[in-house]
Amino acid sequence: MAEKNVFDVAIIGLGPSGATFARLLDPNLKVLALDKKDDTENSFRKPCGGLLAHDAQKCFARFGLTLPLEVLVNPQIFAVRTIDLETGYERYYQRFYINMDRHKFDLWLKSLIPVHAEVRNGVTALDFEKRDDCYAITVRDKEKRETYYARYLVGADGANSAVRQRLFPDHKIRSYLAIQQWFPDTHKSPMYSCIFDRNLTDCYSWGVSKDDSFILGGAFPNKGARERFRMLKTKLAGVGFKLENPIKTETCLVLSPASSREFCLGGDRCFLLGEAAGFISPSSLEGMSYAFESAASLAGLFNRKSEVTLKDYRRATRGLRAKLMLKLLKKPFIMGHFLRKLIMRSGISSLKVAAQGCESSETAPPK
Ligand SMILES: Cc1cc2nc3c(=O)[nH]c(=O)nc-3n(C[C@H](O)[C@H](O)[C@H](O)COP(=O)(O)OP(=O)(O)OC[C@H]3O[C@@H](n4cnc5c(N)ncnc54)[C@H](O)[C@@H]3O)c2cc1C
Incomplete structure (x- = not known):
């Protein structure tokens, strides 16, 4: 495998969760960040109400970010x-x-990713395979197919996550x-x-x-x-x-997770962020605050520890998951x-x- 194609962390998807995770990672980590959307007219655009809720605004306050x-x-x-x-x-x-404007918001979040991360736009990740101590990631970049390798794989690729479906095929989320x-x-x-x-x-x-x-x-x-x-x-x-x-x-x-068992956090050096993990409010479908929070939690772990385990991530997202379960209790009052x-x-x-x-x-x- 060519040295240039080997990374510490590969992030699949640069929506609110993936872009935030990439932005917050320590510059000493060699990071590959792949996203199928780009700034062209025909790019994939996430269908969304495009409303930034109170909790997501609070995340921005914590990040010290302002909105252009x-x-x-x-x-x-x-x-x-x-x-x-x-x-x-x-x-x-x-x-x-x-x-x-949700698409402009996504592109702006991506623009905040520091230059030390290798960002590849307009690239779709197709397959993921665990080989010894790393993941082989097959991607389609225009007409070409390429393979990258990473010690850790992070699926931030949304509700229909290819990472979740390929590596955790039995896991179902409502x-x-x-x-x-x-x-x-x-x-x-x-x-x-x-x-x-x-x-x-x-x-x-x-x-x-x-x-x-x-x-x-x-x-x-x-x-x-x-x-x-x-x-x-x-x-x-x-x-x-x-x-x-x-x-x-x-x-x-x-x-719209129906119980705490439906969250899929990952396993075996693969982690899921945001909606790929099922982190979205079942009572309002508000998902951006959970995308930001899960990204910040996982980035904090990577920045502090040389080896990150599923147990670490589970502990770091305990509060977030409890909050989502409260939203589930609220659902009958709304729906x-x-x-x-x-x-x-x-x-x-x-x-x-x-x-x-x-x-x-x-x-x-x-x-
Ligand atoms: C119709 C609708 C309306 C919504 N309205 C709101 C709202 O108003 N406010 C709110 O807070 N939440 C809303 N949500 C929920 C919110 O959009 C998501 O929870 C949030 O976007 C999750 O962020 P994410 O980064 O985890 O995933 P996403 O935003 O889905 O981002 C994943 C990114 O991964 C990329 N990707 C996917 N697959 C691949 C692949 N194989 N290879 C490479 N890249 C890939 C895509 O480019 C995509 O942008 C809505 C959801 C829907 C469906």
Whole structure:
């Protein structure tokens, strides 16, 4: 094996988790960082609501990072319009998300990776094989196939992680099919909306204005997902949503761990970060804060120790996993029909929103 192709750590995927991990690693480590997306027009783009939640903002505060204007979109929205399509209840709740262009955000995170890491963009990792004391990683770089070797392999390649599927094929994490469609935004006022309807999904759907576009998305059980999305659009058109002339449609897997056993941290000198490990909130599908936190935990271990074990990583992510389990307990209050109906009917924590901000009344009567 050629010396130039041998690394201490190989990172597969440079979304929020992989890019953060690469950024925080000690410069003495020889790091290879591979990512299938790049800055070209046809690049892979992660389908996402692009909302930076409070916990993710807190990670940025801890990292001492500030957000550049170029990743923000217009406008910033302070209330979420929550709609229960079954009961007809509609409420507004205060939220502190930052509304961003997700692709620009990802590219900016990658730009922060220091020059001592070897970053390869537009490269897809295809296969991983443990050989003696290192991993052989086969990649496709345009038309070429190449093999790299690394002592440690880090899978930061998202929900559909090839690393997890190849090396831990028996590990299953509950998933939904996320479908997002982009429309020209012709609503009277920009909005962020959360939509519930247990006839369509036991998860939820969302709508968010971004510059001149409106994104409607939802996480659906795999079976009949496209039909469910079509029905969602019909129902929303009935309550005033403007969903004509779609510009583009995106689909991808989104994980929603159903128990602590579903987290997949890795093993045998391979570690999984962010959503590849199942680190995503089952109650909101917020995943960026867990991507940042898991990346910082693992980087801290690599920077302190010459040998990192699964036991170390398990200990370092104990708090993060406990937090996710609390989110699982919260899920019935948000996604369970009965409790949500009670909460929305009571109006607890909701806001009265001035008429120009909305196109329907604060609380529609139950049908
Ligand atoms: C529709 C949708 C909306 C969401 N909205 C939000 C939101 O508003 N806010 C929020 O906090 N979370 C949201 N999430 C969750 C969030 O997007 C993820 O949890 C988060 O992006 C996980 O970060 P990550 O770095 O672990 O993985 P990812 O962001 O998925 O990044 C993995 C990267 O790996 C690369 N990659 C994948 N496979 C390979 C390969 N074989 N070879 C090389 N590179 C590879 C890709 O380029 C990809 O960018 C949403 C998820 C979905 C599906």
